[in-house]
Amino acid sequence: MSLxxxxxxxxxxxxxxxxxxxxxxxxxxxxxxNHAHRGILxxxxxxxxxxxxxxRSVRLLRDLLIKRNRDVLLAQGREATERIIExxxxxxxxxxxxxxxxxxxLHRHLNEEITAIDENFAGSTDVPPTPPAWVKAVEAVxxxxxxxxxxxxxxxxEDIHQSLVKSSTRALEEYRKxxxxxxxxLQKMMPxxxxxxxxxxxVDKTVNSLLSRSVMIDRLMHDYEDILKGTDKAQRMxxxxxxxxxxxxxxxxxxxxxxxxxxxxxxxxxxxxxxGGSAMMMGFKxxxxxxxxxxxxxxxxxxxxxxxxxxxxxxxxxxALNDKMRIKMIWITFIFLFALASVEAxxxxxxxxxxxxxxxxLALLSDTGGVEVAKNSALWIxxxxxxGLGFVLPFAxxxxxxxxxxxxxSMRTVLGVVAVAFLRALEWLLRxxxxxxxxxxxxxxxxxxxxxxxxxxxxxLIHNKEGxxxxxxxxxxxxxxxx
Amino acid sequence: xxxxxxxxxxxxxxxxxxxxxxxxEPEVPNTRGVYMLLDTSGTYTKELKQAQRVINYILSQxxxxxxxxxxxxxxxxxxxxxxxxxxxxxDRPSMANQQKRVFREKIDKFIKTVKGSAYTDITGGILQGxxxxxxxxxxxxxxxxxxxxxxxxRKGYKRDIPLSLNRYTVVALNVTxxxxxxxxxxxxxxxxxxxxxxxxxxxxxxxxxNDMTRLEKIFGNQ
Numbered sequence: 244m245s246l247x248x249x250x251x252x253x254x255x256x257x258x259x260x261x262x263x264x265x266x267x268x269x270x271x272x273x274x275x276x277n278h279a280h281r282g283i284l285x286x287x288x289x290x291x292x293x294x295x296x297x298x299r300s301v302r303l304l305r306d307l308l309i310k311r312n313r314d315v316l317l318a319q320g321r322e323a324t325e326r327i328i329e330x331x332x333x334x335x336x337x338x339x340x341x342x343x344x345x346x347x348x349l350h351r352h353l354n355e356e357i358t359a360i361d362e363n364f365a366g367s368t369d370v371p372p373t374p375p376a377w378v379k380a381v382e383a384v385x386x387x388x389x390x391x392x393x394x395x396x397x398x399x400x401e402d403i404h405q406s407l408v409k410s411s412t413r414a415l416e417e418y419r420k421x422x423x424x425x426x427x428x429l430q431k432m433m434p435x436x437x438x439x440x441x442x443x444x445x446v447d448k449t450v451n452s453l454l455s456r457s458v459m460i461d462r463l464m465h466d467y468e469d470i471l472k473g474t475d476k477a478q479r480m481x482x483x484x485x486x487x488x489x490x491x492x493x494x495x496x497x498x499x500x501x502x503x504x505x506x507x508x509x510x511x512x513x514x515x516x517x518x519g520g521s522a523m524m525m526g527f528k529x530x531x532x533x534x535x536x537x538x539x540x541x542x543x544x545x546x547x548x549x550x551x552x553x554x555x556x557x558x559x560x561x562x563a564l565n566d567k568m569r570i571k572m573i574w575i576t577f578i579f580l581f582a583l584a585s586v587e588a589x590x591x592x593x594x595x596x597x598x599x600x601x602x603x604x605l606a607l608l609s610d611t612g613g614v615e616v617a618k619n620s621a622l623w624i625x626x627x628x629x630x631g632l633g634f635v636l637p638f639a640x641x642x643x644x645x646x647x648x649x650x651x652x653s654m655r656t657v658l659g660v661v662a663v664a665f666l667r668a669l670e671w672l673l674r675x676x677x678x679x680x681x682x683x684x685x686x687x688x689x690x691x692x693x694x695x696x697x698x699x700x701x702x703x704l705i706h707n708k709e710g711x712x713x714x715x716x717x718x719x720x721x722x723x724x725x726x
Numbered sequence: 727x728x729x730x731x732x733x734x735x736x737x738x739x740x741x742x743x744x745x746x747x748x749x750x751e752p753e754v755p756n757t758r759g760v761y762m763l764l765d766t767s768g769t770y771t772k773e774l775k776q777a778q779r780v781i782n783y784i785l786s787q788x789x790x791x792x793x794x795x796x797x798x799x800x801x802x803x804x805x806x807x808x809x810x811x812x813x814x815x816x817d818r819p820s821m822a823n824q825q826k827r828v829f830r831e832k833i834d835k836f837i838k839t840v841k842g843s844a845y846t847d848i849t850g851g852i853l854q855g856x857x858x859x860x861x862x863x864x865x866x867x868x869x870x871x872x873x874x875x876x877x878x879x880r881k882g883y884k885r886d887i888p889l890s891l892n893r894y895t896v897v898a899l900n901v902t903x904x905x906x907x908x909x910x911x912x913x914x915x916x917x918x919x920x921x922x923x924x925x926x927x928x929x930x931x932x933x934x935x936n937d938m939t940r941l942e943k944i945f946g947n948q
Binding site: 609 | 755756757782783786789790791792815817818822823827
């Protein structure tokens with residue numbers, strides 16, 4: 244008995260069978276209406292609640308992640324600011340050691356200069372010539388009442404006059420000599436003045452440098468306090484800084500990858516002379532892998548060198564080494580790097596020889612049948628450039644450590660931001676699905692009622708009729724009561 | 727959190743080993759082996775200059791680790807004595823280049839001094855080629871037949887042997903038309919078809935290259 248046989252209640256008429264089935268279905272649906280409504284609404288509510296709970300869990304996780312991101316960001320910011328402040332203090336220390344340690348000597352020098360100026364100044368003081376002692380005698384003579392026609396008085400006065408003229412001439416000459424001497428003393432003061440001025444300018448410069456550094460430290464300390472307090476401003480600032488660092492360091496790393504690629508091409512071919520040209524490892528030529536390993540070793544050595552120089556802080560173990568060991572490590576990594584750079588220069592030279600050999604063989608095997616390829620006299624420039632590149636690139640790759648450190652540190656923040664955005668989107672999606680399920684529950688209830696609209700309509704009519712009858716009965720009884 | 731990372735790493739490592747273990751197919755070496763048969767029958771000797779070009783092209787294409795042999799097709803070609811020159815290139819590219827030069831000199835000398843043979847035992851040459859390449863252990867093997875494909879066997883020589891050419895590519899080069907082919911082209915087409923069936927029934931790939939300016943087709947996608 245197939246499904247079709249079950250459906251065909253009236254064998255000759257499928258339409259009639261359909262109508263009968265529909266009627267039966269409507270009756271069943273009408274009878275099960277209340278239970279079906281409750282079932283649909285309960286199911287939709289259950290789905291809604293489960294999604295709401297999931298969304299809540301995601302929100303909690305997101306909040307946790309935001310808090311964690313914030314903590315990490317602030318910790319990184321605090322560490323970076325501490326490092327900068329530390330460096331500023333080191334600079335101030337260096338300035339103080341370099342310039343202000345000489346301050347006692349400078350002070351003594353200034354004192355000596357001032358004493359010398361003082362002495363010269365004292366020596367140059369303008370002392371008026373002392374009047375001759377007999378001037379008072381002249382005054383007494385001058386007070387003698389002059390008698391007319393007395394030549395003696397006239398002669399005496401004439402003598403006095405001549406003596407005075409002589410005396411004043413001599414005094415004037417002495418005064419001039421003394422003035423010249425004083426001028427010479429004043430002239431001697433000039434270099435002392437200049438020395439004092441120079442010393443004071445130096446002091447001014449040093450003090451100004453210290454002042455500007457102190458202003459910077461003030462600003463950094465302000466930022467540091469903000470970070471310690473965990474203010475939103477500090478967080479925004481650090482987050483923005485991390486994003487910028489991420490993109491800039493990513494860009495520089497891309498350039499470094501380009502450099503590494505060129506380096507790889509320089510040494511991959513000649514490496515086949517060392518490790519063989521046919522051996523394969525994991526689907527790659529062994530010579531290519533060897534070249535790649537050499538470049539990676541160079542980059543690792545560069546990282547260690549930068550760590551030992553305390554330029555980067557990727558490996559705390561290296562940073563924590565004592566200075567003696569650290570300096571040893573600097574030399575060891577540098578020597579290895581130098582050796583590898585020399586090897587690369589040699590390989591670059593070998594590459595050129597191999598290329599020439601290959602070209603010669605190909606020319607021999609070509610249709611020309613061994614016509615010698617014309618030699619380019621400027622070929623040594625290419626060889627030299629290749630060797631130079633081979634030597635310089637390992638050292639250039641050393642500096643990859645700096646952007647790499649920035650990239651790694653900022654990547655933590657960027658990944659955190661991306662993860663938060665993802666969780667936010669997930670939460671939104673879960674909430675949407677939850678709300679949609681509830682709405683769909685209500686829609687299904689309406690669709691259900693739409694399918695059984697006919698019995699529902701009849702039920703409504705009956706209710707209305709019964710309601711009208713009851714109303715009429717109650718009103719008539721009321722009227723009778725009043726009457 | 728760190729335990730989580732460790733677990734993830736362990737799972738990845740395990741998966742990698744598992745996948746590696748599942749790959750039971752024997753690894754095919756990435757080296758190429760070429761065995762070239764030169765028809766030295768009377769009518770075809772004048773075509774050997776073309777063969778020299780083909781040999782030079784193949785030498786330019788092969789690299790360290792590859793094997794190459796050139797053998798003549800004469801009355802009885804299933805013999806090491808018919809191998810004119812053979813080489814397995816050393817791992818160092820500079821040494822490989824030197825080997826190529828020496829190989830070329832040997833071929834030049836052979837072409838200058840070659841004498842025509844009365845019979846053409848191509849099947850014997852192919853059997854010798856299979857033996858040589860199997861011993862060389864190369865990954866991608868090619869047998870080149872520089873001939874008009876007209877096999878003529880001396881009385882008593884038996885060559886109705888099935889060829890085992892699994893993973894081999896057989897390339898017929900410069901299949902010239904004989905005078906009789908011009909009279910009845912079906913002879914030429916039948917000859918090609920017979921060789922194709924013979925090679926393909928042995929599990930090999932069959933290819934014909936008559937345009938000597940398209941030698942890059944010899945190695946196809948290898």
